[in-house]
Amino acid sequence: MCLDMLRHKKKVLLLLLMMATGSIVYYLYTLKLERERDANISSTTSRLEREISELQAVFESEVIPDLGALGRPARGNWSDAELEAIGRSQRETGYNAWLSKRISAERTLYDMRHRSCKKLEYSLEKLPSVSVVITYHNEDASVLLRTLSSLRNRTPVLLLREIILVDDGSSSVDQKLNDFLQIKFLNMVRQHRIATQVGLMQARVVGAELALADVLVFLDSHVEVTKGWLEPLLEPILKNNRTCTTPIIDTIDYENFGYRRGKPSRGFFNWQFNYIQLPLLKEEAVAMPAPHKNPIMNGGLFAIGRQWFSELGGYDKGLKIWGGEQFELSLKLWLCGGQILEVPCSRVGHLYRDGKFQVRYTDKEKTKESRMISRNYRRVAEVWLDEFKDKVFANMPHLTVIPVGNLAEQRELKKRLHCKPFSWFLQNLASDFLNLYPILDPAEYASGVLQSLSSPKLCLDLNESRNDRPKLSPCSSDHIFPKPEQHWTLSNHRELRSGTYCLEVRNQGKDVYKFHCHGQSGNQFWSFDSKTRQVISGQMLDFRHCLEAQPKKNLVTSSVCDPKNNNQQWKFGYQNSQRLRHFWDNIKTQ
Known part of the structure; x- marks a missing residue:
């Protein structure tokens, strides 16, 4: 009996010893795995930190602290070599790209709004979220980064669902820039590249088709939004989903990036298809800074419902590269049941290029810029101006010999949407315009x-x-x-x-x-x-x-x-x- 008990105890002790040994071996093994994992994590973290540091060195190492802060003109005592570099960059891009690299993408701006705008309050929960669509072609990285940083810093997170960045066939892919954008803006920016340049209008339509939010905001790739810019653009659309809203467009100086205030106005075009600005009507000036009717938008900074933009057919697919698109979309909006409002409480700064600079839209486009734009102008006139196109052709006779392409789709759209004639546009929006630019011109001096x-x-x-x-x-x-x-x-x-x-x-x-x-x-x-x-x-x-x-x-x-x-x-x-x-x-x- 005692011998059996002794044998049993030995078995139990042996079993316990084996279990303890196994536990020790398992602990040492898992400890080794944890150390290897930690080493891998540490190595990966170090590698990521090193990559981020290298990318920051590429895009941010030349930044001079406080240069251009608060939108002030960026000036310095530049050497002869630096002045030569400045001149070279302006000839290549139309603006001082050399200086832009030295101005922080996160630079501050004054609050440019009318004092009444600062008192307005908005319920962010009721306003729709937006997809911001930005297209670019061979844009300088520092300018593009400043555009995106201003959006992130001055837009409520609740309203900014995404930024869709469409590369319209830039001559080369800057992979370092793409990687830096993903690191700097995480999931906020969605990138899409079009292999061959299709032009501003078609690239914007591509971006709109990728969008998820109910409201689209189209911006250029060389802008800076200001405090409180988005909310006042959205409120009129919430009240009427066929409303398109435009901000006041301020000017960013192409030489020194100084930020200058623009004035509220009403956009139009004259009988030579030049964009012009008319002063506010008396009742609109008295009601400032309330939104007011804007007959023709200035360029392409605007907000519009995604469904309404789609119903309008987006931009005319026959328009090439650039030119006349704001006339076409503005006329379509007004004549087919919508409206455009300029919103003085929303301000966006736009970097305009040197007037002498000629943009090269595509290396493959054989048609000269002037002929390309003329073709766009003629399409707009043929579809939307009705009998008043003859007034434009009398002032621009060269348009009549420009091939215009197939207009059937646009005319069918006009019929399907029951669009009004251009005479309605003149009667309802152009009383002072016709005083300045009469249909029948008096004799010249x-x-x-x-x-x-x-x-x-x-x-x-x-x-x-x-x-x-x-x-x-x-x-x-x-x-x-x-x-x-x-x-x-x-x-x-x-x-x-x-x-x-x-x-x-x-x-x-x-x-x-x-x-x-x-x-x-x-x-x-x-x-x-x-x-x-x-x-x-x-x-x-x-x-x-x-x-x-x-x-x-x-x-x-x-x-x-x-x-x-x-x-x-x-x-x-x-x-x-x-x-x-x-x-x-x-x-x-x-």
């Missing part, structure tokens, strides 16, 4: 050649080369109906116009350039003094200069008016003396 009296064989010539300066060349034999490049009119808008170009003065009135007519007077305001024979720039008395011939150089300049200076004396082929006597009627000069 003067026209024909502009002949230098100091060198009578020379006349002002548009100079159709790529040079942006007009020239003097031998006069046409017919002074009243000369060749097109020498045919000038002193127009009813007090412009010195040749075709779609107008003379304008720059550099404090010293230099004379040709530029597309903008219809806003300013540096394109000209008059003619029939007594002194002087062609005079400037509306206000204190800022006037006179057109001066430089016959030895075959150029024209602008200088202080001197009635005794023969080089400042000119003769039009035809002068309407009766109209010239009333040139200054109702025009402010002081």
Whole structure:
């Protein structure tokens, strides 16, 4: 009996010893696994930290703290080598990309809103969330990062469902930038690349089709949103789902990135398809900063219901690359049952490029930019202007020979949506526009050649080369109906116009350039003094200069008016003396 008990105890002790040994072995094994796992995690973490550090070095290492903070102009004592780099970057991009890399993507901005806007309160739970659609083509990384950072920092998280970033066939894929965007903005940004450039309009439609939110907000890739920008854009859409809203577009200076306030206005286009801005109507000015009707949106910063945008067919698929899309969509919105409201409590800064810079839209596009845009303009006129297209064609006869493509789909859309005629648009939204740009133009003040009296064989010539300066060349034999490049009119808008170009003065009135007519007077305001024979720039008395011939150089300049200076004396082929006597009627000069 005792021997059996002793044997049993030995078995139990042996079993316990085996269990203890097994536990120790298991513990040591799991301890080894944990150490290996921790080592792997540590290695992975170190690798990620190293990759993040390397990416930050690529995109943020050149940032100068507080440069351009609060939207102030970014200035510095740059060396000659730096100034050379600045000039090179502006020639390549149209803005100071060298300086942009040194301004933080997280820079602060002043609160630009009207004081009444700051008092408004919104129920974020009731407002719809948005998908922000941004398209870009060869955009500088620092500018794009600043756009995205401003959105993240100044948009309520509850309202920003996603940012859809569409790369419209950039010439190369910047994988480092793509990786940095994923790290910096996590799941906020969804990236989509189109292999071959399709243009602004089609790229935006691609982004809209990817969107998940009920409201789309279209922005350019070179903007900065300001505090409280989104909520006031959404409230009118919540009240009427066929409303499209636009912010006030402020200006970001292309040279120093200074942020400048824009003014509330009503967008329109003239009979040469130039975008113009009209002042608010009296009742709208009194109601500021309440939203007001905006006949034509300025470019492409706007919010719209996703379903309504789809019902409208998005943008016309026949429009190529860029140009005229804001006219097409604006007219479609108004004529097919919707409305556009500009919302003064919403402000977005836009980086405009140097006016001399010419954007290269695609290397494969053989058509010149002007022809491409002309094609877009003609499509808009043919579909939406009805009989008033003849007014545009009279001012832009070259449109009539531009192939326009198939318009059947757009005309069918217009019929299906029971869209109103363009005459309704003019009757309901254009009372002051028609006063400034009547359908039947009165006679011009003067026209024909502009002949230098100091060198009578020379006349002002548009100079159709790529040079942006007009020239003097031998006069046409017919002074009243000369060749097109020498045919000038002193127009009813007090412009010195040749075709779609107008003379304008720059550099404090010293230099004379040709530029597309903008219809806003300013540096394109000209008059003619029939007594002194002087062609005079400037509306206000204190800022006037006179057109001066430089016959030895075959150029024209602008200088202080001197009635005794023969080089400042000119003769039009035809002068309407009766109209010239009333040139200054109702025009402010002081």
